[in-house]
Amino acid sequence: SKPGMSQPMLTDDAADWNLAVPAEFAKALLANRLRLAATAASPSSRVGHVTPGCLGGAAGSAISVLGNTKFACGVSASVVELSAAGTAAAAAGCHPLLAAGVVLNADLPPVCSRAFRPGPPSDTAQALTVQVSDALAQSGCLDAAQLTVGPRHRLQLHVDAVCLSADGSLPDACLLAVSAALANLCLPRLVVPADAGHDDSNSGPSVRSTAAADVGVRRCPSGEKFRPAVLRPGSAVICTSFVAIDNDQLLSVPDGREEALPGAAIVRVFTAGGGDLPVCVVSVQMVGEAASELVGRCCREAVERHAACLAGPLAR
Amino acid sequence: RNSQLPISDHVMPLDRYRNTALVDGIDVRALPLAGDSPAPASQGKQQQQQQQHWFQRRLVQDTVGSGYVEFGDTKVLCSVHGPMEPKRSVLTDAGAEQSRAQLQVYYKLAPFASHQAGRVSYLPDETERRAASFLQDTLAPSLRLDRLPKSRIELHCLVLEDAGCCLATAVNCACLALVDAGLEMYDLVTAATVCRPVGATDWQLEVGDGSNSGGSSSVTLAYMRSLRQVAGMLVEAAEPLQPREVSAACRICEDPCKMTHSSLRQFLLDCLPADDRTAKIA
Numbered sequence: 001s002k003p004g005m006s007q008p009m010l011t012d013d014a015a016d017w018n019l020a021v022p023a024e025f026a027k028a029l030l031a032n033r034l035r036l037a038a039t040a041a042s043p044s045s046r047v048g049h050v051t052p053g054c055l056g057g058a059a060g061s062a063i064s065v066l067g068n069t070k071f072a073c074g075v076s077a078s079v080v081e082l083s084a085a086g087t088a089a090a091a092a093g094c095h096p097l098l099a100a101g102v103v104l105n106a107d108l109p110p111v112c113s114r115a116f117r118p119g120p121p122s123d124t125a126q127a128l129t130v131q132v133s134d135a136l137a138q139s140g141c142l143d144a145a146q147l148t149v150g151p152r153h154r155l156q157l158h159v160d161a162v163c164l165s166a167d168g169s170l171p172d173a174c175l176l177a178v179s180a181a182l183a184n185l186c187l188p189r190l191v192v193p194a195d196a197g198h199d200d201s202n203s204g205p206s207v208r209s210t211a212a213a214d215v216g217v218r219r220c221p222s223g224e225k226f227r228p229a230v231l232r233p234g235s236a237v238i239c240t241s242f243v244a245i246d247n248d249q250l251l252s253v254p255d256g257r258e259e260a261l262p263g264a265a266i267v268r269v270f271t272a273g274g275g276d277l278p279v280c281v282v283s284v285q286m287v288g289e290a291a292s293e294l295v296g297r298c299c300r301e302a303v304e305r306h307a308a309c310l311a312g313p314l315a316r
Numbered sequence: 317r318n319s320q321l322p323i324s325d326h327v328m329p330l331d332r333y334r335n336t337a338l339v340d341g342i343d344v345r346a347l348p349l350a351g352d353s354p355a356p357a358s359q360g361k362q363q364q365q366q367q368q369h370w371f372q373r374r375l376v377q378d379t380v381g382s383g384y385v386e387f388g389d390t391k392v393l394c395s396v397h398g399p400m401e402p403k404r405s406v407l408t409d410a411g412a413e414q415s416r417a418q419l420q421v422y423y424k425l426a427p428f429a430s431h432q433a434g435r436v437s438y439l440p441d442e443t444e445r446r447a448a449s450f451l452q453d454t455l456a457p458s459l460r461l462d463r464l465p466k467s468r469i470e471l472h473c474l475v476l477e478d479a480g481c482c483l484a485t486a487v488n489c490a491c492l493a494l495v496d497a498g499l500e501m502y503d504l505v506t507a508a509t510v511c512r513p514v515g516a517t518d519w520q521l522e523v524g525d526g527s528n529s530g531g532s533s534s535v536t537l538a539y540m541r542s543l544r545q546v547a548g549m550l551v552e553a554a555e556p557l558q559p560r561e562v563s564a565a566c567r568i569c570e571d572p573c574k575m576t577h578s579s580l581r582q583f584l585l586d587c588l589p590a591d592d593r594t595a596k597i598a
Contacts, residue, residue, distance in 0.1 A: 056389050056479060057431050057478065057479075059344070068377040070375070074427065075428070077343070078341030078343050080340075080341040105334045110397070110422065110472045111376065113378040113379070118422050118472075121333045160427040160435075162476075164375065164474075165376040188344055190347070218347055218349060219347045256377075256378070
């Protein structure tokens with residue numbers, strides 16, 4: 001293998017065979033209990049690796065590595081008026097994550113793969129954003145009360161997950177980074193002065209004040225920091241992807257080549273829990289057809305991997 | 317999307333494809349301190365520590381070449397795509413268009429990259445377009461584009477954290493990515509930035525620790541050490557600078573560029589297999 005490559009190189013004949021008939025080549029490898037995916041190299045590579053707090057520009061940050069797929073997630077916080085935010089959320093009928101004060105975006109820039117072009121987010125990026133947002137909203141692990149600042153203000157979190165290298169299992173690596181970044185969140189201590197009053201009769205969604213003096217919230221002069229437990233302590237939201245071939249063989253945490261196998265079904269299992277919350281399956285998404293026994297097996301393996309992630313890269 | 321589209325100052329560009337906040341908020345870093353107390357004095361370092369570059373290649377799987385550079389706290393990732401089919405343009409001469417490859421550079425800061433208060437917008441702004449243009453003008457002369465006729469090379473640059481000296485680090489990272497992609501170059505291009513804080517008279521070398529990123533003037537110099545040629549220079553100043561001031565800044569940049577050139581060259585040599593490395597040194 002070349003230095004710096006995390007996958008073994010194929011011989012010329014094997015590469016030609018893989019190019020001509022990728023499904024047959026993959027079946028031949030699986031018959032001999034071989035996988036080329038970097039996530040299959042060891043049990044720890046299947047769980048992934050997380051580096052929290054590595055980006056100084058964000059209040060909470062993490063970089064996740066899952067095989068050759070890498071995500072960087074940064075969380076920044078802003079203060080909004082509670083009355084204006086609540087009225088706007090009710091009126092818009094927005095996503096529950098937005099209503100809770102978390103604005104999440106997953107980006108797949110051209111730097112991570114040739115498949116993505118400069119410009120507005122691709123369909124894959126928008127679908128990834130929806131998947132991750134839905135998983136977080138349905139998980140029950142988010143504690144929106146931690147974002148309250150005083151009686152009239154609230155923190156609003158901007159969670160930006162940027163893909164650095166795309167090679168399959170994108171929701172897996174993305175949620176790993178998002179969970180670690182939210183757990184890593186560290187903000188300056190905020191105080192609400194006693195004389196900061198507002199006339200509620202004039203507040204509403206049409207009143208938007210961006211001047212710092214009108215917000216009424218201040219930073220603690222001692223520079224004290226605090227860590228809001230936006231994700232309940234010890235909990236996380238994890239995605240585990242599987243590729244089912246011929247309703248028989250199951251490949252966990254597949255890479256891009258295995259996900260693109262013709263005739264294979266992709267099963268994504270979203271699990272949540274940890275700490276005081278029991279680990280449970282939040283949702284299962286399938287592309288293609290898979291037998292119910294196979295889906296059940298996916299759920300069981302996903303729960304096991306969730307526990308391994310909590311004990312490994314997401315251990316606090 | 318990185319094209320030079322005129323955008324009125326009075327029109328806020330809309331982003332219809334991403335989740336946006338329901339209500340505009342104020343970044344917690346921009347909030348004033350309680351009790352009308354003055355802001356604490358910035359803990360600048362009395363002596364700037366000599367920062368080292370940290371290089372890494374082949375981080376991105378689905379590209380021809382990629383590079384990652386850390387300089388202090390500044391982190392930049394670059395990837396190269398191509399050669400691919402060129403873009404047709406009715407404005408360029410057909411013969412010139414086909415005789416050499418086109419180099420297209422995209423430069424973007426991640427939303428969480430800035431150490432200043434506030435997020436970076438997903439839509440590219442004037443600063444990023446200017447940086448992309450500088451990278452393109454600096455790197456194009458160093459590449460053997462005539463060896464790849466009728467083709468196009470794309471260079472994508474993503475800044476993960478901007479703690480100062482961001483553009484120079486991007487030049488170094490882009491050079492590493494182009495070498496990793498196997499493109500022929502006349503020489504390695506390395507860069508350094510000096511800035512002059514408000515009220516100061518001397519130029520200071522920017523290091524990626526965020527200590528002097530708010531200077532009133534800055535000069536970024538890109539240099540090819542073996543050829544002893546300047547590949548590019550970018551001067552950003554609120555007031556016009558005298559020629560002797562600019563030349564003084566360039567002289568200060570020259571030594572860091574040479575040191576970075578040596579570090580980058582040694583890193584690339586260390587990446588070679590042992591047999592090739594011995595032949596190269598011999």
